[in-house]
Amino acid sequence: xxxxxxxxxxxxxxxxxxxxxxxxxxxxxxxxxxxxxxxxxxxxxxxxxxxxxxxxxxxxxxxxxxxxxxxxxxxxxxxxxxxxxxxxxxxxxxxxxxxxxxxxxxxxxxxxxxxxxxxxxxxxxxxxxxxxxxxxxxxxxxxxxxxxxxxxxxxxxxxxxxxxxxxxxxxxxxxxxxxxxxxxxxxxxxxxxxxxxxxxxxxxxxxxxxxxxxxxxxxxxxxxxxxxxxxxxxxxxxxxxxxxxxxxxxxxxxxxxxxxxxxxxxxxxxxxxxxxxxxxxxxxxxxxxxxxxxxxxxxxxxxxxxxxxxxxxxxxxxxxxxxxxxxxxxxxxxxxxxxxxxxxxxxxxxxxxxxxxxxxxxxxxxxxxxxxxxxxxxxxxxxxxxxxxxxxxxxxxxxxxxxxxxxxxxxxxxxxxxxxxxxxxxxxxxxxxxxxxxxxxxxxxxxxxxxxxxxxxxxxxxxxxxxxxxxxxxxxxxxxxxxxxxxxxxxx
Amino acid sequence: xxxxxxxxxxxxxxxxxxxxxxxxxxxxxxxxxxxxxxxxxxxxxxxxxxxxxxxxxxxxxxxxxxxxxxxxxxxxxxxxxxxxxxxxxxxxxxxxxxxxxxxxxxxxxxxxxxxxxxxxxxxxxxxxxxxxxxxxxxxxxxxxxxxxxxxxxxxxxxxxxxxxxxxxxxxxxxxxxxxxxxxxxxxxxxxxxxxxxxxxxxxxxxxxxxxxxxxxxxxxxxxxxxxxxxxxxxxxxxxxxxxxxxxxxxxxxxxxxxxxxxxxxxxxxxxxxxxxxxxxxxxxxxxxxxxxxxxxxxxxxxx
Numbered sequence: 001x002x003x004x005x006x007x008x009x010x011x012x013x014x015x016x017x018x019x020x021x022x023x024x025x026x027x028x029x030x031x032x033x034x035x036x037x038x039x040x041x042x043x044x045x046x047x048x049x050x051x052x053x054x055x056x057x058x059x060x061x062x063x064x065x066x067x068x069x070x071x072x073x074x075x076x077x078x079x080x081x082x083x084x085x086x087x088x089x090x091x092x093x094x095x096x097x098x099x100x101x102x103x104x105x106x107x108x109x110x111x112x113x114x115x116x117x118x119x120x121x122x123x124x125x126x127x128x129x130x131x132x133x134x135x136x137x138x139x140x141x142x143x144x145x146x147x148x149x150x151x152x153x154x155x156x157x158x159x160x161x162x163x164x165x166x167x168x169x170x171x172x173x174x175x176x177x178x179x180x181x182x183x184x185x186x187x188x189x190x191x192x193x194x195x196x197x198x199x200x201x202x203x204x205x206x207x208x209x210x211x212x213x214x215x216x217x218x219x220x221x222x223x224x225x226x227x228x229x230x231x232x233x234x235x236x237x238x239x240x241x242x243x244x245x246x247x248x249x250x251x252x253x254x255x256x257x258x259x260x261x262x263x264x265x266x267x268x269x270x271x272x273x274x275x276x277x278x279x280x281x282x283x284x285x286x287x288x289x290x291x292x293x294x295x296x297x298x299x300x301x302x303x304x305x306x307x308x309x310x311x312x313x314x315x316x317x318x319x320x321x322x323x324x325x326x327x328x329x330x331x332x333x334x335x336x337x338x339x340x341x342x343x344x345x346x347x348x349x350x351x352x353x354x355x356x357x358x359x360x361x362x363x364x365x366x367x368x369x370x371x372x373x374x375x376x377x378x379x380x381x382x383x384x385x386x387x388x389x390x391x392x393x394x395x396x397x398x399x400x401x402x403x404x405x406x407x408x409x410x411x412x413x414x415x416x417x418x419x420x421x422x423x424x425x426x427x428x429x430x431x432x433x434x435x436x437x438x439x440x441x442x443x444x445x446x447x448x449x450x451x452x453x454x455x456x457x458x459x460x461x462x463x464x465x466x467x468x469x470x471x472x473x474x475x476x477x478x479x480x481x482x483x484x485x486x487x488x489x490x491x492x
Numbered sequence: 493x494x495x496x497x498x499x500x501x502x503x504x505x506x507x508x509x510x511x512x513x514x515x516x517x518x519x520x521x522x523x524x525x526x527x528x529x530x531x532x533x534x535x536x537x538x539x540x541x542x543x544x545x546x547x548x549x550x551x552x553x554x555x556x557x558x559x560x561x562x563x564x565x566x567x568x569x570x571x572x573x574x575x576x577x578x579x580x581x582x583x584x585x586x587x588x589x590x591x592x593x594x595x596x597x598x599x600x601x602x603x604x605x606x607x608x609x610x611x612x613x614x615x616x617x618x619x620x621x622x623x624x625x626x627x628x629x630x631x632x633x634x635x636x637x638x639x640x641x642x643x644x645x646x647x648x649x650x651x652x653x654x655x656x657x658x659x660x661x662x663x664x665x666x667x668x669x670x671x672x673x674x675x676x677x678x679x680x681x682x683x684x685x686x687x688x689x690x691x692x693x694x695x696x697x698x699x700x701x702x703x704x705x706x707x708x709x710x711x712x713x714x715x716x717x718x719x720x721x722x723x724x725x726x727x728x729x730x731x732x733x734x735x736x737x738x739x740x741x742x743x744x745x746x747x748x749x750x751x752x753x754x755x756x757x758x759x760x761x762x763x764x765x766x767x768x769x770x771x772x773x774x775x776x777x778x779x780x781x782x783x784x785x786x787x788x789x790x791x792x793x794x795x
Contacts, residue, residue: 283635
């Protein structure tokens with residue numbers, strides 16, 4: 001009996017080991033079939049293998065689309081299915097594989113390092129330089145030149161997507177921050193003019209007063225300030241610019257922190273007064289992030305919020321604000337009349353492992369979507385489908401921030417706007433007007449913007465939770481911290 | 493010459509016999525060993541290596557010695573995180589260590605509805621950790637929309653700041669941890685108390701000992717070594733606290749609740765700076781190895 005059990009356990013062990021080994025073997029096989037997976041030294045060998053594949057034009061290629069809509073957005077998926085049909089008419093050799101990927105910092109590196117990144121994916125405005133430095137994304141300079149798109153990209157946005165003169169992405173949308181307004185709350189507080197348009201604040205001082213009126217009249221927060229994560233610091237830099245602050249300067253090729261300037265301190269004192277003198281913020285700014293800000297605005301928990309034109313679907317489609325109850329105004333001016341709008345671009349980027357043919361296919365697909373700087377019938381059809389989809393879902397169809405500088409494409413976009421415009425353009429007038437003023441658009445602070453935001457966010461958290469916080473001391477600490485981070489990283 | 497040959501031969505035979513005897517054992521362990529090697533030891537050694545290099549993603553670039561370690565130690569948030577981690581441990585001992593013991597004693601002393609109470613204290617453990625943390629986030633909301641503030645307003649208390657008061661942040665997070673974890677630990681103590689020879693209690697009762705004396709002279713001395721073990725396990729666990737502060741406060745306000753593990757998380761998943769994350773992890777690992785050494789010492793002296 002004992003022998004039997006022993007024999008049995010031995011057999012079971014053997015079975016377990018063999019299944020494990022065979023599982024390992026299978027894994028190796030898939031690794032082999034995907035040459036991308038290898039570590040840096042061996043990519044040279046596999047890279048030579050890829051072009052031979054691409055040399056034959058009729059070769060079937062796979063296009064994995066990370067920009068496919070997520071499962072719940074059925075209308076968007078239908079739209080994309082239409083795009084695929086149009087696309088395959090001209091590209092019969094390309095198999096389009098939906099591979100919805102919502103960029104997230106905790107999933108990105110594993111996907112990229114295992115070679116499973118979709119050919120094309122969207123990422124955040126904050127990420128391009130990080131992804132380029134990490135060698136995760138493909139250099140598409142030559143292909144863009146071949147397509148003649150390089151000069152059509154808005155130069156300041158192109159700069160954000162480039163390193164050492166090479167381009168690594170193309171803009172999906174440009175964005176510039178503005179002041180989003182919940183018109184319903186303005187109406188309830190009686191803050192509308194004779195024609196019923198909201199009377200929006202033109203300076204930050206006015207914003208505090210307006211916010212107070214709204215809070216007194218409706219009980220809702222007047223303004224939603226973010227202080228949960230780096231988005232807080234990101235918004236704050238834009239507020240502080242209006243007060244005359246500049247956070248990072250350059251001396252002899254080295255970055256110098258300038259966080260504790262009197263102007264920046266004045267801006268932080270202003271934010272502090274929003275919490276303790278006016279008391280117009282949401283109950284806990286330290287738990288408000290980018291998305292919860294839109295939720296507050298959309299659901300009527302806050303009347304004003306800093307947001308960009310490419311996020312108008314957030315308060316409306318996502319959080320239920322009626323399409324005609326959203327307005328956007330220029331960000332208020334500071335005490336000396338300075339006024340800036342932080343701008344940048346939301347990029348499409350391409351997997352490091354994608355072959356040139358796959359990247360070409362991806363660009364062609366963008367053309368079908370109407371997101372490329374070309375005006376063909378397909379592209380116009382794509383834009384129309386997109387605009388129709390927005391109308392159906394209660395998303396404002398407004399001007400795009402010009403990420404392309406090609407006049408033809410701007411004209412085509414204007415035609416679409418005329419046909420599908422579903423909101424009163426006066427509600428967005430001051431926002432689009434200010435963007436045309438010379439010097440209003442301003443790019444993110446140079447140096448190490450995310451670290452700057454992190455330091456500023458800590459100060460924001462301190463001033464909104466502690467009535468007795470000493471702003472000057474906190475900003476001085478932030479300045480020292482930021483300088484030490486700069487010296488230990490980018491200034492090396 | 494021949495003699496030595498014979499002895500080596502004998503030795504060999506002996507060794508062979510030993511191997512043959514052990515082979516089944518090794519075979520049984522083999523799958524685990526392979527899994528451990530692949531998923532635990534190899535990554536562990538690899539992250540030590542990673543911490544000494546610069547990297548793009550996780551692809552090593554060049555050897556830089558202890559540069560990453562210096563970078564991590566010089567970061568302005570490091571001291572906050574370091575001090576906070578010990579604050580977490582301290583508060584978890586003040587708040588969390590005795591609660592399970594008290595629960596365990598109360599439950600063992602209960603006569604009726606014992607099962608109900610047992611399930612009751614274990615209940616928070618069944619909930620997914622993330623859901624629990626987010627739920628308590630609503631309880632702790634400041635202003636008049638937080639659940640606790642709503643309850644307090646019923647008895648006329650002004651809304652409190654809860655987590656946004658930097659002095660309260662860590663203790664409140666520890667309360668959350670305790671609320672969730674105390675039940676499971678209490679079970680260990682219950683098992684320990686049930687293991688005490690019941691004759692001791694009978695004898696004590698006959699001698700006229702009340703409940704307080706029984707606890708003091710029988711229960712506590714007999715659970716002391718178990719408590720010692722659990723104490724060290726608790727310190728090791730709290731040392732690695734991550735997701736409660738990450739979700740509830742994101743380390744704020746103004747770093748009041750940031751932990752070393754969150755710094756690791758930020759390096760790896762916010763900045764994609766894996767070498768920095770690895771070097772910080774290696775340093776934590778060394779501290780934990782020391783603590784584990786203490787743990788083994790404590791458990792050995794128990795035996």
